[in-house]
Amino acid sequence: MxxxxxxxxxxxxxxxxxxxxxxxxxxxxxxxxxxxxxxxxxxxxxxxxxANDRQEQAGPASNGSAPAAGMIIDPHAHMISRTTDDYEAMAKAGVVAVIEPAFWLGQPRTNVGSYIDYFTMISGFERFRAGQFGIRHYCTIGLNPKEANNEALAEAVIDALPRFLVKEGVVAMGELGYDEQTPLEDKALRAQIELAKEYSLPIMIHTPHRDKRAGTLRTMSVLKEHNFDPSRCVIDHNNEETIREVLDQGYWCAFSIYPQTKMGSERMAALVESYGPGQLIVDSACDWGVSDPLAVAKTARLMAQRGISADAIRKVVYGNALSVYGLNGEMDEQHWLAPAAIDQRTLYEGNSVLRGGQTPRIEEPGRPVDELRIV
Structure with a gap:
């Protein structure tokens, strides 16, 4: 016995x-x-x-003096394409903050006004919408490499970026990098690295889906040419091909847990076991495609089941993202440890998250730390 x-x-x-x-x-x-x-x-x-199920659902006890192990930041989530149900599910799973990188829309934009409206939305209404469901929203601003190959339009977008780089809640420039690794993509990347330096912003790098290792190495070479500090840069969408060299050069190494592609939860757990949690970051990259806004929470739970320590899990799903994306002062732990009240009667430029007849959610400021668990 x-x-x-x-x-x-x-x-x-x-x-x-x-x-x-x-x-x-x-x-x-x-x-x-x-x-x-x-x-x-x-x-x-x-x-x-x-008894095991009850213990797992309840999570470890917290004395309230520090963030619970179950608190999660999803540092790469395209929430403009997700529903309010996703926000509710993420909050229930312990997600306290998300970062929304500037992204492409699935089809080419044809004028600079489309970008301006998009940047305005992810730094404005989407920030408001997330808050109405208990999640703090931040964003990164930049010209995605997939859309850098229309030279005249790309130049106009880059000229418009500075007005957004100083907005509240903008924590980095991104996603920057390569898609097809063309000369025009290279030109846009270099221009935006210099803007990041000028505005003292970290950078989020998109690594290409094709020829990933070569594109990742090329990106790091360009960053080095521009004397950009690796400790202020997240290289995202990594896999087993790229992790060693990204870590060796001192960059934050992020992984997107995306169904059937990029990185899976089992592989991610194995990488944390092999390389340790020091510079690793986990995100969902959820968007308008087949993706999972709970991917970070599910990966955290799997890592716990595999015996990875609570401290290591906390680093890769919370602490490391806060360390790098908090560098410009726009992202602060107190934003969710002592949050504003939720009142869905509130309007944003005359708009509400509710529709006629729906009952507003109204809560006093603050959620007990003990309620933030991976479920």
């Missing part, structure tokens, strides 16, 4: 119980028949599983 650390419960097999019950008879409480060792073992196993 072995004693479980959970609630001092017992877990044992039928053979052990047969030895324990030698010469003794137990009666089943429901039918008054004999309770065999096999039946008792199965009953104890069922009870232990219920």
């Amino acid at each position: 072995t004693k479980s650390p959970l609630n001092d419960s017992f877990a044992c097999d039928a053979g052990t119980l047969q030895e324990l019950m030698a010469g003794k008879t137990l009666t089943c409480p429901c039918c008054d028949g004999p309770l065999t060792a096999e039946k008792l073992a199965r009953l104890l196993g069922d009870v232990q599983r219920l």
Whole structure:
């Protein structure tokens, strides 16, 4: 018989119980028949599983003096394409903050006004919408490499960027980098690296989907040419091909947990076990495609099941992202440890997150730290 650390419960097999019950008879409480060792073992196993499930759902106790291990930042989530149901599910899973990188829309934009409206939305209304569901929203601003190949339009967009780089809640420039690794993409990347330096902003790098390793190495070479500090730069969408060199050059190394592509939760857990949590960051990159806004929470839970320490998990799903994206002072832990009240009657430029007849959610400021758990 072995004693479980959970609630001092017992877990044992039928053979052990047969030895324990030698010469003794137990009666089943429901039918008054004999309770065999096999039946008792199965009953104890069922009870232990219920205790384990309860412990897992409740999470470790918190004394309230520090953030709970279950608090999560998703530092790459295209929430403009997600629903309010996603915000509610993310908040329930322990996500306290998201970062929304400037992205492409799925089809080419044709004029600079389209970009301006988009940048305005991710730094304005989307920030408001997230807050109405209990999540702090930040964004990064930049010209995505996929849209850098229309030279005249790209130049006009880059000229418009400075007015957004100084907005509240903008924590970095991004996503920058390469897609097809063309000369025009290179030109746009270099111009935006210089803007990041001018405005003292970290950088979020998009690594290409094709020829990833070569594109990642080329990106880091360009950053080095421009004397950009690796400790202020996140290289995202990494995999096993790129992790070693990204870490060796001193960059933050991020991974997108994206179904069937990029990186899966099992592989991510294995990388944390192999390389340690020091410079690793996990994100969902959820967007308008097949993707999962709960990918970070699910990966954290899997890592816990595999025995990775709570401190290591906290670093890769929370602490590391806060360290780099908090560098310009726009992202602060107190934003979610002591949040503003939620009042869905509030309007943003005359607009509400509600529709006619819906009951507004109204909550006093602050959520108990104990409620923020990976579920």
